[in-house]
Amino acid sequence: MKISNLPIDAPYNEGQRAWLNGFFSGMQAHMSQSAGATLSTDSRVITILFGSQTGSAESVAIDAGAIAKSYGLTPFVKSMDEVEANALASFEYLLIITSTYGEGEMPDNAQLLWDGVSAEGMSSLASVNYSVLALGDTSYDLFCQAGIDWDNRLAELGANRVYERVNCDVDYEEPAQAWMSSVIPLIAGGSGVSNVDADAGATNKPEFNRKNPFPAKLLVNRLLTDASSSKETRHYEISIAGSGLSYEAGDALCVVPTNCPDLVADIINALNCTADQEVTVNSELVVLAEALQNQFEIKTPSKEFIQELAARSGNQELNGILGDKDKLSDYLWGRDTLDLLLQNPTAEFTSAEFVNLLKPLQHRAYSISSSGKQYPETVHLTVASVRYDSFDRNHKGVCSTFLADLVDAETPVRTFFTPNKVFRVPDDNSLPMIMVGPGTGIAPFRAFLQERDFRKASGKNWLFFGDRNAETDYIYRDELEAYQTSGLLTRLDLAFSRDQEAKIYVQDRMIEQGAELFRWLDQGGYFFVCGDAYRMAKDVDQALHAVIATHGDLSDQQAIDYVNQLKKDKRYVRDVY
Ligand SMILES: Cc1cc2nc3c(=O)[nH]c(=O)nc-3n(C[C@H](O)[C@H](O)[C@H](O)COP(=O)(O)OP(=O)(O)OC[C@H]3O[C@@H](n4cnc5c(N)ncnc54)[C@H](O)[C@@H]3O)c2cc1C
Ligand SMILES: NC(=O)c1ccc[n+]([C@@H]2O[C@H](COP(=O)([O-])OP(=O)(O)OC[C@H]3O[C@@H](n4cnc5c(N)ncnc54)[C@H](OP(=O)(O)O)[C@@H]3O)[C@@H](O)[C@H]2O)c1
Ligand SMILES: Cc1cc2nc3c(=O)[nH]c(=O)nc-3n(C[C@H](O)[C@H](O)[C@H](O)COP(=O)(O)O)c2cc1C
Structure with a gap:
C-alpha cells in the first residue's frame, strides 16, 4: 500500500479521521514490527504531535511536516487529542511540539493524551525515537514545563531521545527552525534524499503574521462600562479593508502595541540617560x-x-526572596520596571546594559467579538483597560491602554490573526450551544451569536455572563436583550458578583440551573468557556463536573469520563487567558 501520497494533514470529517487513525495505527505497527527488513529509509514515517492553545505550536508542527516531506519522509501531523496513548508505542519516529499553559500545564488539546501517557501502567516506548520542541515564555515561573514533562516521561518510558529538547521563549521562530533543521535530517539520515527545500516550512504562512503585521485602522473606540464603573471595558472596531484577510468567529486578533511615551521618558530619566543616546538593537544603532x-x-x-x-x-529584601517564587511574585505585584528602578537608585545601568536586560515587546491576543460573516471588513474587540495605582504612580497595561489612549485615526494598529480551529460555532446548526463568558469572556460569544443569527441556525443558545455590578458593567446589554426578544438567545443567566454581600459567580448560576444544563449537554450541546484561566475557568470546570454527576446520576469517575468524552468530541472547548 502506498502511504506517501496521504496529505500531511487535512480537514477530515469524523468518519475519515476515525478511519485514518485506525489505518495509521495499523500501518505504524506493521512498519515498526518489520523495521529494518521492509522499511526502506525513503518511506520513513515520522509522526509530529502538537499541543497548542493558540496555534503557534501547531504552525511549527505544520512547518515541520513540510520540511520532513522535503527530506523524503512521510509526515503525519496530528493534534495530540487525535491520538490515543496506546498508539504511541507504534510511532518509530516521533516529534513532540508543545506549548505550556496555565501555570506550567498542558494546553487543552494535549491534556487527555498526557493523562494517558503519564498514567501508571503505560506501556514501554522502547521502540520510539523522539525529540521535543517546547514553546513557552520565560516570564512564567514554569518555563516550557509541558515540553519538559513530555521529554522526561518519554525517556522514563524507554524512548530514545535522538536530539536534545529545545525550549523556546516568545520569539520562537528561529530556535524552532534550528531544531527542525537539525532533528529532521537526523531522522532522515542515510535516505540519500537530495531535493531538500530549506524554505519548505515557510509555505503555510499567511501574508500577514507576527513578523509582518497588517497596519489596520481603528474606526471605533467606545466605552462599554459606565463612566462610574470600578473598571473600564471598551469596544473597538478595527478595519481590515483592503488586506485580503478574513476571519471566523472564535479566532483572535493579535495587536502589536507601542509603549506609552510618558513611561519611556520616565525610565530614561530614572536611568540618568538621554532620549537621543544610541543603543545597538539586532546589530543596528x-x-x-x-x-x-x-x-x-x-x-x-x-x-x-x-x-x-x-x-x-544590594537590596537585601529582594536578594533574600529571589529563589522563592511565591514571595518574589508577591513582592513584584504592582511594581513595574520603573518602580524597581526608582526604588533601587543605587543600581546603575548604562543604556546598553539596560536594553540588554529587556525582553522584546510582544503582541497581545484578543478574542474577536464579531462574526466575519456579518462584518467581513471589520474586527470587533472587547478589551478591559488595565489601569491601577500602586507605589504612588498610575500604572497602565501596555496594549489595552495603547488601544484606549494612544491610537487615533492616523495611527496604524499592527495586527495579525491567530485562528482557533476548535473554538467554533458547531457546523450542525441544530445543536445547542452553552456559553460561559464573564467579563471580557463575553467577546467570542457575541461573535458566536452573530454567527448563529447570520446562519439562521435553529439550535438553542444559552449564555452565562457576569461582571462586578449590573448597573455599570452589564456590557452589550441592549444587544443581549434584543437577542432574547428575537428568540436567538434562548437563555441568559447573569451573575453580578458585587451587587450583594456574598459573591455570585457564573458557576453558581450553572449549579442552580444544573438539571436544564445537563439536558442541553445530553442533547448533543456544546459547552464553551472564555475569560480568566486561573480562577474562573477552573471553578467552572468543577461546577460542570458537579452538574454532570448530580443530574446525570453519575459517580465522580463517570462524570470525569463524561467530561473527557465532551473534550474528545470537541464539545467542551475553552478560550482562556
Ligand atoms: C487567547 C487570548 C485571548 C484574549 N482575549 C482578550 C479579550 O478578549 N479581552 C481582553 O481584555 N483581554 C484578552 N486577553 C488578554 C490580553 O491579551 C492582554 O493580556 C490584556 O489586554 C493585558 O495586556 P496589557 O498589555 O494591557 O497589560 P500588560 O502590560 O501585559 O500588563 C498586565 C500585567 O499588569 C499587572 N496587573 C494587572 N492588573 C493589576 C493590578 N490591578 N494590580 C497590580 N498589577 C496588575 C499584572 O502583572 C498583569 O500581568 C486575551 C489573551 C489571550 C492569550
Ligand atoms: N491571566 C491574566 O492575567 C488575566 C486573566 C483574566 C483577565 N485578565 C485581565 O483582567 C482584566 C479584566 O478582566 P475581565 O473583565 O475579563 O474579568 P474580571 O474583571 O477579572 O472578572 C469578571 C467577573 O468574574 C468574576 N470572578 C472573579 N473570580 C471568579 C471566579 N473564580 N469564578 C467566576 N467568576 C469570577 C469577577 O468577580 P469579582 O471581581 O467581584 O470577584 C467579575 O464579576 C483584563 O485586562 C484581562 O485581560 C487577566
Ligand atoms: C494564559 C497563559 C498561560 C501561559 N503559561 C505558561 C507557562 O506556565 N509556562 C510557559 O513557559 N509559557 C506559558 N505561556 C506561554 C505560551 O506557552 C506561549 O505563548 C506559546 O508560544 C503559546 O503557544 P501556542 O499558541 O501553541 O499555544 C502561557 C501563555 C498564556 C496565554
Whole structure:
C-alpha cells in the first residue's frame, strides 16, 4: 500500500479521521514490527504531535511536516487529542511540539493524551525515537514545563531521545527552525534524499503574521462600562479593508502595541540617560527613546533585569526572596520596571546594559467579538483597560491602554490573526450551544451569536455572563436583550458578583440551573468557556463536573469520563487567558 501520497494533514470529517487513525495505527505497527527488513529509509514515517492553545505550536508542527516531506519522509501531523496513548508505542519516529499553559500545564488539546501517557501502567516506548520542541515564555515561573514533562516521561518510558529538547521563549521562530533543521535530517539520515527545500516550512504562512503585521485602522473606540464603573471595558472596531484577510468567529486578533511615551521618558530619566543616546538593537544603532517605545517590554520587568537589579542594588529584601517564587511574585505585584528602578537608585545601568536586560515587546491576543460573516471588513474587540495605582504612580497595561489612549485615526494598529480551529460555532446548526463568558469572556460569544443569527441556525443558545455590578458593567446589554426578544438567545443567566454581600459567580448560576444544563449537554450541546484561566475557568470546570454527576446520576469517575468524552468530541472547548 502506498502511504506517501496521504496529505500531511487535512480537514477530515469524523468518519475519515476515525478511519485514518485506525489505518495509521495499523500501518505504524506493521512498519515498526518489520523495521529494518521492509522499511526502506525513503518511506520513513515520522509522526509530529502538537499541543497548542493558540496555534503557534501547531504552525511549527505544520512547518515541520513540510520540511520532513522535503527530506523524503512521510509526515503525519496530528493534534495530540487525535491520538490515543496506546498508539504511541507504534510511532518509530516521533516529534513532540508543545506549548505550556496555565501555570506550567498542558494546553487543552494535549491534556487527555498526557493523562494517558503519564498514567501508571503505560506501556514501554522502547521502540520510539523522539525529540521535543517546547514553546513557552520565560516570564512564567514554569518555563516550557509541558515540553519538559513530555521529554522526561518519554525517556522514563524507554524512548530514545535522538536530539536534545529545545525550549523556546516568545520569539520562537528561529530556535524552532534550528531544531527542525537539525532533528529532521537526523531522522532522515542515510535516505540519500537530495531535493531538500530549506524554505519548505515557510509555505503555510499567511501574508500577514507576527513578523509582518497588517497596519489596520481603528474606526471605533467606545466605552462599554459606565463612566462610574470600578473598571473600564471598551469596544473597538478595527478595519481590515483592503488586506485580503478574513476571519471566523472564535479566532483572535493579535495587536502589536507601542509603549506609552510618558513611561519611556520616565525610565530614561530614572536611568540618568538621554532620549537621543544610541543603543545597538539586532546589530543596528537605534536611538534609546525609539528602542524603548517600539522594541522592548518596558512595563513588566524581565527575570534577567530583576536579578541584575538585585545584585547591583544590594537590596537585601529582594536578594533574600529571589529563589522563592511565591514571595518574589508577591513582592513584584504592582511594581513595574520603573518602580524597581526608582526604588533601587543605587543600581546603575548604562543604556546598553539596560536594553540588554529587556525582553522584546510582544503582541497581545484578543478574542474577536464579531462574526466575519456579518462584518467581513471589520474586527470587533472587547478589551478591559488595565489601569491601577500602586507605589504612588498610575500604572497602565501596555496594549489595552495603547488601544484606549494612544491610537487615533492616523495611527496604524499592527495586527495579525491567530485562528482557533476548535473554538467554533458547531457546523450542525441544530445543536445547542452553552456559553460561559464573564467579563471580557463575553467577546467570542457575541461573535458566536452573530454567527448563529447570520446562519439562521435553529439550535438553542444559552449564555452565562457576569461582571462586578449590573448597573455599570452589564456590557452589550441592549444587544443581549434584543437577542432574547428575537428568540436567538434562548437563555441568559447573569451573575453580578458585587451587587450583594456574598459573591455570585457564573458557576453558581450553572449549579442552580444544573438539571436544564445537563439536558442541553445530553442533547448533543456544546459547552464553551472564555475569560480568566486561573480562577474562573477552573471553578467552572468543577461546577460542570458537579452538574454532570448530580443530574446525570453519575459517580465522580463517570462524570470525569463524561467530561473527557465532551473534550474528545470537541464539545467542551475553552478560550482562556
Ligand atoms: C487567547 C487570548 C485571548 C484574549 N482575549 C482578550 C479579550 O478578549 N479581552 C481582553 O481584555 N483581554 C484578552 N486577553 C488578554 C490580553 O491579551 C492582554 O493580556 C490584556 O489586554 C493585558 O495586556 P496589557 O498589555 O494591557 O497589560 P500588560 O502590560 O501585559 O500588563 C498586565 C500585567 O499588569 C499587572 N496587573 C494587572 N492588573 C493589576 C493590578 N490591578 N494590580 C497590580 N498589577 C496588575 C499584572 O502583572 C498583569 O500581568 C486575551 C489573551 C489571550 C492569550
Ligand atoms: N491571566 C491574566 O492575567 C488575566 C486573566 C483574566 C483577565 N485578565 C485581565 O483582567 C482584566 C479584566 O478582566 P475581565 O473583565 O475579563 O474579568 P474580571 O474583571 O477579572 O472578572 C469578571 C467577573 O468574574 C468574576 N470572578 C472573579 N473570580 C471568579 C471566579 N473564580 N469564578 C467566576 N467568576 C469570577 C469577577 O468577580 P469579582 O471581581 O467581584 O470577584 C467579575 O464579576 C483584563 O485586562 C484581562 O485581560 C487577566
Ligand atoms: C494564559 C497563559 C498561560 C501561559 N503559561 C505558561 C507557562 O506556565 N509556562 C510557559 O513557559 N509559557 C506559558 N505561556 C506561554 C505560551 O506557552 C506561549 O505563548 C506559546 O508560544 C503559546 O503557544 P501556542 O499558541 O501553541 O499555544 C502561557 C501563555 C498564556 C496565554
